[in-house]
Amino acid sequence: MNATEAVNAHLVLASRFENIEVAERALHDLCAAAGCDGEQLYWVVTALREAMANAVRHGNRLQPERKVHVDLSVDSSAVTIRIDDEGEGFDPSLIPDPTVPENLLRPSGRGIFYMQQFMNRVQFSRAPGGGTSVLMIKHLQPTTRSAENEKPSP
Amino acid sequence: MKSQVRDRGDVRIVELSGKITIGSGDVKIRELIDESLAAGKKSIVLDLAGVSTIDSSGIGEMVACYTTVTKKGGHLKLLRLSPKINDILQVTQLITVFEVFDDEAEAVRSFG
Numbered sequence: 633m634n635a636t637e638a639v640n641a642h643l644v645l646a647s648r649f650e651n652i653e654v655a656e657r658a659l660h661d662l663c664a665a666a667g668c669d670g671e672q673l674y675w676v677v678t679a680l681r682e683a684m685a686n687a688v689r690h691g692n693r694l695q696p697e698r699k700v701h702v703d704l705s706v707d708s709s710a711v712t713i714r715i716d717d718e719g720e721g722f723d724p725s726l727i728p729d730p731t732v733p734e735n736l737l738r739p740s741g742r743g744i745f746y747m748q749q750f751m752n753r754v755q756f757s758r759a760p761g762g763g764t765s766v767l768m769i770k771h772l773q774p775t776t777r778s779a780e781n782e783k784p785s786p
Numbered sequence: 787m788k789s790q791v792r793d794r795g796d797v798r799i800v801e802l803s804g805k806i807t808i809g810s811g812d813v814k815i816r817e818l819i820d821e822s823l824a825a826g827k828k829s830i831v832l833d834l835a836g837v838s839t840i841d842s843s844g845i846g847e848m849v850a851c852y853t854t855v856t857k858k859g860g861h862l863k864l865l866r867l868s869p870k871i872n873d874i875l876q877v878t879q880l881i882t883v884f885e886v887f888d889d890e891a892e893a894v895r896s897f898g
Contacts, residue, residue: 649809674870681841685808731879739850742842742878749877 638707639665645700647692647717652684655702659713666706668772675750676711676770682743683715683766691717691764701759713768716759724756787811788836789818797894798827799865803836806844815844819851819862828860829897833890835866845878852883861885865893 639662645651656677663673684700692698701716728735730742747754751768759765787810790801800818805811815832822830832848834840840848855862863885867875875881887893 652808678839678841681807681839685841685843689808731877736879736883737849737853739846739853740842742845745878746842 638705640706641702641704643700643702643704645702646696647688647694647698647700648696649685649688651700652681652688655680655684655700655704658702659704659706659711662704662706663711666708668706668708668711672770672772673711676713679747679750679754679768679770680713680715682746683713683768686743686766687715687717687719687764690722691719693719708774709772711770711772714765715768716761716765717763718759718761719763721758721762721764787814789814791818791822793827794890794894796827797829797831797897798822798825799831799833799890799894801833801836804838806837806840806847808841808843811840812843812847815847815851819854823855823858823860828855828858830855830860830862831865831887831890831893832862833865834868834871837868837871840871840874845874845880849880849883861897863887863893863896865890 641658641662643655643658645654659677659680663669687700688694692700698718703714705712724744727741727744730738730745735741747768751770753767753769755767757765787802787804787806792799800822806815819830852862865887867886875884885896887896
């Protein structure tokens with residue numbers, strides 16, 4: 633992939649699950665414009681979907697009038713995603729490890745784990761409006777087009 | 787998500803394809819498993835060969851279905867994982883929970 637300037641997008645979406653597809657489409661378009669694709673993007677998209685789902689369901693509690701603010705930036709070296717919701721915020725340290733034996737059969741609680749597995753950096757903070765803001769960064773390998781079956785490791 | 791259901795003897799084969807994600811496919815899996823149990827089919831194979839994406843809600847629903855089927859005295863097993871779905875089961879450690887097969891006949895025989 634040749635060096636590229638960053639391409640950016642800012643979306644303000646109603647809190648509906650179908651808008652996860654909108655954010656995913658936007659990320660695909662940006663990555664195409666930046667000239668990057670490949671297996672790595674599969675896992676970045678997976679992390680984006682998890683962060684969006686958390687914002688819609690847990691942050692904004694499925695209230696469409698509450699918005700999800702999505703900032704995407706893609707260049708030749710990294711994909712940067714920031715998602716803010718308008719909820720009450722939460723403490724991610726309270727989420728139990730879903731991989732320990734006593735939690736394996738829990739039907740929920742794997743979303744943040746997914747994000748942490750598939751991105752190089754995941755950082756939670758308070759959004760300007762008081763909700764949750766999550767910043768995720770994935771460093772792109774220069775051989776993304778040929779990175780077949782890349783494992784979902786940071 | 788699309789699905790197709792068929793029986794091989796006493797074993798219910800549920801073929802899934804497309805995305806198993808929040809708000810759509812995850813609920814559909816639950817409905818398919820409930821229908822199987824209601825039909826007396828407690829030996830169930832989920833064929834995931836056509837599944838392109840499964841998010842944490844989809845994985846969570848599969849886990850919930852596993853628990854439901856087990857509590858009913860049945861067994862839920864997985865067939866034909868794509869490399870990506872296999873990776874997800876590995877990182878979530880759920881590969882230690884589910885029995886996984888590459889061959890349908892072998893999966894059917896495993897129910898004994």
